[in-house]
Amino acid sequence: MLLIGVNRSPYTRRVAITLAAHGVAYEQRCLSGFGDREEVRRHNPLGRIPSLVLDDGETLIDSGAIVDYLDERYGGERATVPKAGAERRAVLRVAALMMGACDKGLQAAYHRNHTPVEKLHPPWIDDCVAQVRGALLAVEAMIDPSAPYLMLGRLTQADIAAFVAERLARFGLNVDTATDMPRLHAHVRKLAERPAFRSTDP
Numbered sequence: 111m112l113l114i115g116v117n118r119s120p121y122t123r124r125v126a127i128t129l130a131a132h133g134v135a136y137e138q139r140c141l142s143g144f145g146d147r148e149e150v151r152r153h154n155p156l157g158r159i160p161s162l163v164l165d166d167g168e169t170l171i172d173s174g175a176i177v178d179y180l181d182e183r184y185g186g187e188r189a190t191v192p193k194a195g196a197e198r199r200a201v202l203r204v205a206a207l208m209m210g211a212c213d214k215g216l217q218a219a220y221h222r223n224h225t226p227v228e229k230l231h232p233p234w235i236d237d238c239v240a241q242v243r244g245a246l247l248a249v250e251a252m253i254d255p256s257a258p259y260l261m262l263g264r265l266t267q268a269d270i271a272a273f274v275a276e277r278l279a280r281f282g283l284n285v286d287t288a289t290d291m292p293r294l295h296a297h298v299r300k301l302a303e304r305p306a307f308r309s310t311d312p
C-alpha cells in the first residue's frame with residue numbers, strides 16, 4: 111500500500127494516523143500538491159493529495175473516502191467511525207467541522223500565497239479564519255479534560271480530525287490555540303504522544 115502525500119497536509123496526516131492506528135504497513139511518497147503537480151495528477155486527476163494506492167493497483171482519493179475504506183477493511187470493532195446510528199452521526203459531525211475548518215484554513219492560506227499582493231483581499235482571509243475559529247471553539251466546548259478521547263471512550267475520527275485542524279490553525283494560521291482553545295490544545299498535546307500521532311509527525 112502506498113500513501114501519496116506529505117504529512118504537512120492535514121488530509122494526508124489524517125490518513126497516515128488512521129493507517130498507523132489500524133496497524134497497517136504502508137509506504138509513503140512525500141509529494142506536495144503544488145510542488146509535484148504532474149506526479150500528483152497521475153494518481154488523482156484532481157491534482158490533490160492524499161491518494162492511497164492499494165496493492166492491486168486501485169487508487170483511492172480524498173481523505174474521507176480513504177479512512178472509510180481503512181475502517182471497513184481493518185477497523186473491526188475499533189473502526190474510527192462507528193458503523194451506524196447516533197454515534198456514527200456524532201463522530202461524522204465533529205469530523206465534518208474539523209475537516210471543514212481545514213478547508214477554510216487552506217482557502218485563506220492559498221489566497222495569501224497565490225494572489226498578487228495588490229489583489230489580496232484581507233477581509234476574505236479574516237472571514238476564513240473566523241470560520242476556522244468558530245469550528246475549533248465548538249469542539250473546545252465538547253472537551254472533558256479528564257477523558258482520553260473526545261467521544262465514545264476510544265480513538266475516533268473526531269480526535270484525528272480535531273488534531274489535524276488544531277495543528278493547521280496553530281502553525282499555519284497563527285491561531286493561539288493554547289490561549290483561545292486551551293482544552294483542545296491540551297487534548298492535541300496528549301494525542302501527540304501516542305504512537306500513531308508521533309510516528310506521523312511531518
Ligand SMILES: N[C@@H](CCC(=O)N[C@@H](CS)C(=O)NCC(=O)O)C(=O)O
Nearest residue numbers: 119120121143158159160172173174
Ligand atoms: N477533500 C480533500 C482535500 C485534499 C486537499 O485539499 N489537499 C491539498 C493539500 S493539503 C491539495 O492537494 N491541494 C492542492 C490543490 O488543491 O490544488 C481530502 O479530504 O483529501
